[in-house]
Amino acid sequence: MADLVYPPVIGAALTVFRALDVRIKIVGAEHIPATGGAVLVSNHISYLDFLFAGLGAVRGGKRKTRFMAKDDVFKHGVSGPLMRGMKHIPVDRTDGQPAYDAAVRALRAGEVVGVFPEATISRSFMLKKFKTGAARMAADSGTPLLPVILWGTQQLWTKGRPKTLTKRHVPVTIMIGEPIELAPGDKPVMVTRRLRAAMSEMLDRAQREYPGSPSGPEDTWWLPVHLGGTAPTLEVAEAEDEVEATAKAERRAAKEQGR
Template structure:
């Protein structure tokens, strides 16, 4: 089936990256399966991660990834048509089953489906707890998990920081690990632990080989606390996430109550 939206989006992104001299290094491109379904599992440190994770499969095996993303993005007047045109999969956070079933169908049809198992951006830039959905999708579709680690993308646009989409010369590492093939009887919880352990090791390697360091005291925010940066620790970041989720829930409840009175 012809792709009318995905190729120009990729070309546009690459043009912008070249103009900004974003120094992209892809490691492990040979690990992208040439054919067949696969669940691409990426860490999440930036609002742009789907672009870079998807770029890894395009460069690795000329394959396009269909990402699962919250349905709000599909309702936006600009991003909505693009997301639908690229055949990404909308997720309703109040009822994720239809999205799950759509993802399994896509995997069985031979597509690469992209998942962020942390669900939201990690403010600590370390791996948060993983949800088991990726492992369950791989088991239900009979496809492998493809671990992907991104590093450097947080410098461009991340949660709690202003957009710096015009920042130049930022190095970005895209590391693709060996596919993880499930065996009959593998439990999703155990597979998820194995996946997270593999991705933790990959993230450590990506951080060690990253060619840039903070330029001064005001530029340490993008470095994790355990590496001497001023990003919040995982525990502090999780507390901030909980506060934000509670505030959103309160706003939704207030809006629903106000609508009920109208």
């Protein structure tokens, strides 16, 4: 079936990025496989990451990525039809097996499936703990892992910041690493450690080579502490995530009781 929604969505996103003069640099485009399934694994620092990671695959190898995303996004009146039209995969966080099975089927059919192994946006802008789902999907489908690092996207639209999408002239790095092939018998936990180590090295490189810098003392929020910024540490960010998760669970429980 033809992709009727994916191209115009990417085109619309590029129009917005051009209007904001977002300066996109793609590194490692040659690592995008021309054909066959692959699990694209990206860090997560912005609400726009699926667009940029997907753009890297489109420009690098004319591949369309089917991202796994929480099902709430598919229920939204505007984003829902677009997500379904782009054939992304909804994930019910109370029962993720159907989404996992759908992802494996897509991989076996030769699709690129996108995964954020940190599950949620990293407030520290550093790598959080990885879940093993990407490694398990790669093993079950016989496909490689494709590591992707994004840097700069957090300046555009991220958790805890105004949702204005007005910052201009932001450099964005999309770095694509060498595919990681799995051998028979590889344990998902060990593969995930290897994947995270590779992505950590890529993130360090992306940060070192990044051409942007804060415009002033009030613009250091998007830099991690070790780079002289004022973003929360991993430990503080993890505590904030736990508070938010508890509050969401309480709201869901209250909503269920009110039905």
